[in-house]
Each structure stands twice: as C-alpha cells, then as structure tokens.
Amino acid sequence: MKDYIVGISGLGLSGYVFFASKAFQRLGSGLSEDPAYYPRILAGILAAMSIGLLVGALRKRNKIEIKFNRALLINLGKFLGLLIVYILLIVPLGFIIATALFTFSMIWLLGGTRKQALVYALPISLLTYLLFSYLLKVPLPKGILQFI
C-alpha cells in the first residue's frame, strides 16, 4: 500500500514539474540557458523511479488495504490544529500570551496533568521571550502587550 502511495505521488509530482516548467521563458538556444532543463531531468528521474516502485509493488502483489487508526488521527488533528491556531495568534495576541496559551493546551494534550500545564505554561513562555528578545535580539511580536 505504502509503495503505491509513494509511486503515484511521485508520478504526480514529476508530471506537475514537467508541465509547470513549460511556462519558463527560455533565453537562449543552449541547454544551460534553459531554466526548465534541470527541473525536467529531475522530473524524468523521479517518474522513472515511481514507475519502478509501482511495478515492483504490483509484482509483489502488495495488498491494497487502508488501515486507519482513528484515535491516532484525531490526536494528530488536534495537535496540528493547536499548532496552526498558535501560529495564527502570535501576531495579533503577541508572543507571550499566545505561547502561554499554547504551552498550556499542548502539555495537556501530550498527556501532562492540568497542574503541570498551569504551573509551567507562563514560565516557559516568559523565559523563551526573554531569551530571544533580549539575549538574541529577535524582535518577537508584542501584540496586545505593546507597552512592554
């Protein structure tokens, strides 16, 4: 099953690269002046390997079975959802608040106790903020805490 997915995605990617590179303007007649030349070589090799992988999988008669671990997928969805919300909130809320909220929920999601989450969330956020903005001079977004 895995080989089928990898092979078909590989074929898809190489097809995309091949057709997208048609639009590149060519400045001269030589191969070195053709911006599409190198991506197309890569696309060609990738396509050949994908076909090889697919043929190999077919010959081994790999079974096509789809197994999903529902609990795992839900957890993964929560994890990514939390991460994306965090990244979206950093600029409007500011780094400190967004990170404190994120660490609180993430510790919890990863199996920590509520007490751990409460105790550690703010210190982690503050320490990272201090480390980056004062020691390493990275201007982290302040968001609604503009006064600091």
Add this chain to the structure above:
Amino acid sequence: MFDFSLYTAGLPLMGITTIIALIGGTLTGIVIGALPGLSAMMAVSILVPLTYGMTAEVAILMLLGVYCGANYGGSIAATLVNIPGTPSAVMTTLDAYPMAKNGQAGLAIGLATMSSAIGGFFSVIVLSMLSPLIARFALQFTSLEKLSIAIFGISVMAFISKGSTVKGLMAGIFGLMVASMGFDPNTSILRFNFGSIYLNSGVNFTAAMIGLFGMTEIMLSAEKKAKKVPEKQIEAVKNPFACFKYLRLSLGNIFRSSVIGVIVGAIPGAGGTIASIISYAQQKKISKHPEKMGQGAVEGIVAAEAANNACTGGAMTTLLSLGIPGDAVTGILMGAFIIHGLQPGPNLFNTNYNLISAIFIGMFLINILILVLGLLGAPYFAKLLKFPRQLLNTVILVLCVVGTFGVQNSMFDVRVMVVFAIIGYIFTKLEVPRAPIVLALILGSMMEENLRRWLSLADGQYWAYFMECSRKTPIAPIILAITIFTLISPLFKKTKVFSEDALDEYEEINKKNS
C-alpha cells in the same frame, strides 16, 4: 620544515566568549543527546537560529560542541533505559544496558565516555592532518567533479538509509526539486514560486530543517507512550572512573574502531550509526569471547562508542575539504556555515585560514570536555531522564516556532516549517527516509550551477566534452562509476551489509535484553 601555523593560527580566536560557547554547546549537546527522542540532528537544527547574533567562529564552535556532545550523550540513555539517546548509540545499548542491569551503570557510562573521547580525539588528529591535503587536491576540481561528488553523496545517503533505496533516491530528488524553487541561478527566471514573493529566493533551508527534524520528531514521539524509567539504575550511576582500569586492554580496540569511524564518517552520506554497526561486527569477529558480546561486554561498548564519535572528525574532513557534508548533521552544519557567510570547501582554507585552525583546536577541546563533563556529570545527566516528556516536547515545539521566526523575522518561514514537518511526518509513515532530503536541499543549488556551467562549457558537444574532461583527470568518471555500482549492488547481493538495515538483526538481541 613542517608548517605548524594551521594548528596555531586559530588561537587568537579562542577568546573567553568562544570558550564559553564551546562549553555551553558541548554541555547542551550531551544533555540533548542523553534525552531519548532528541537526536543530534534535531539539536543542531533547532540551535542554528540561536547563533545568528554570534560571530562566525563562536557560532560554528558552539554548534560543533552540540554535534560532538550529542553524539556522545546518546550513550547515556542507551545505558540506563536501553533506548539509544541518538540513533548512533544503537549498538551501545547491546552491551551497556546489560552491564547497567548488573549494577555497573557507572562503569558502562565511564567506558562509553572514555572511548568516545579517545575516538573523537583520534578523529580530530586525522581531520587536521588530512583535510588540508585533500583541500589542496580538491582545489583543482572542475564543475564535472563537483557535480559527480554531489550525485555520489545523495546516492550514498539514499542507499544507507533504512528501507528501500529507490524511496531514498526519490526523497533526494524531492529535495533537489525543492532546492530548485525561486530564481534560476543562470537566467534569473522565477521557478515554482507558487505566486508568492516569499518563495522568490526559494525555501529557507533552516525552516525546512527545523520542520523535518525538529517538529517531525516531536510529532512522532508524541504518538508513542514514553517508556517508564527504572529508578533503581539511575540511582546506581556510581564511580564512572573505574573505566580507566580497562584502558590498556581496550587501546587496540579503540584504535581499530576509530579508524573505521573516521573512514565511514568521511564517506558522504554515511554516519555514526553505520560506523558503530561495522566496528561492532568487526570486534565480534576478532574477539576472544564473541559469545559475551551482547551480554555486557566491555569491548562491545568500546567498539561502538569509539567508532560513532570518531565519525565526527571524518564527516568534518569531507565538509571542510570538499564542501560536501559527511552525514545529515554536518549537512545542517553546512547550512550554518552558509548563514554566516562562509562557503565550506577547499577555498575555505585560503579565505578563512584562522577559522579552520580554530575548528581544529575547538574540536580537540570538545573531546577533552566530553571526557571531563561526561565523567564528572554522569550521575546528573542520568537524572535528566526523569524529566517529564510532555513538558520537554512542548518546550521544543515553542523553540521550533521561535527559532524559525528568528531566522529572518518572518512568519512565512514558520508556515514553511510546519509544512515541512507535515511532509516529514507523512514521509516517515510511508517509510521514505528523510535524511537524503537534507543533503539534497543543501547540495541542490551547487549541483544545478555546476551542471549548467559544465553544459555551457561543453557547448553542445556533451559526450566529446565529457571524454575530454575524463582524459584530463579520471576523477569524475570514477566517482560516477562507484555511484552506479553502489546503487545496483543490491541486485547482486541480498543483504545490505553497509546499511542501516543491518540494525534489524541487532534489534532482536536488544529485545531479548529488555
């Protein structure tokens, strides 16, 4: 008269800041290495953004400290909880864990520390002697040779990675495709920017690395239930200094294993894991008591640890003299060089003589630090294993996000990082190795530039020009021939001896032990 200036020119750079960075880096490396699930690759990629404000020599030496420290630190978790703290400590678990179960955890960690430090030391000597010579030779390389070395590196990486070589190569091609995004190097025509100006100069390397090796690792480790740490052994890390009783007996073993480590490390693509597998197997062949290996034998620990730390010098030799990373971690290190405006490769010996010298001196010091910090700190590092997993993972997630943001103060990079984390996760689930992507990302632009330079020199007469180049120096065709041979060798032989697949055999011994 022999010119020693290469070994002393760096001394003025070793100021107090550099030394502090060196100690801090090595200590951080050991700690990260000791924590299972946090690899050297992850440590270096997350810490690269922290070095932006530093001068080049401070930054590079700190990261080298992290690299070597993490390589050694893996042995601590291997000894105490039977989980390699970093992948290259896999072979150490075989003997160190049984020894710890017999109540000799201190001795096991001591032996690992001693052989790591001596192996590392040996490799620095080789590095400092060989790399100037190779660099002088490599200065004559033309685009064809550079191109073939890059192809060789990515192919070897694909071959060595666990699982199918074809999938490894596909991962490499994927990395090369990503590296070709943005302005075309010859004509400045935009390619694959998906309509976003942020992608005009391509994908940020550091963001991609942090995603692939920082965040992906956390996603994978969050899935697994953390192994309960047996309290008793952690209390029992006593008297690591006992290891010196075995020093005289083990010298031959350390020397052999170090040689294997340096050679494997120097091969582009091959790293510590392979080195320790080969040296362990070698030791088993010549051992007087091969049946004891895997049940807590001193020689097993020594062979595995000396080899995997000797790799560091070997990998640095290829990086400094050829500009090709010897393994995935040095690939990320190469990214750090570039961020600080340095292009690793033979030219570095002319343009940054002092820095090269400082790297040699720094790596000597790092290995002394490993010995001192390792022996004195063993009981404390052991306590780290009790640190709650979920806190650690959360902190690393935050560091991944801020670190990526800090690269160029861009939230777009953070999004790129998350995309690569998801790609890395899917790749792992589909059993496609991630390591070839690093090498491809870092070598991609160099590969394309050299390919097209060569094409324009050939001026339409490709075959004739290839033959002409090969007559001048046969290096390129030889490298290409070795590459092809490596890739088709599995067709002739069933087992890949020189690959991480060999681990499966040892994993069974490991299961029996625990």
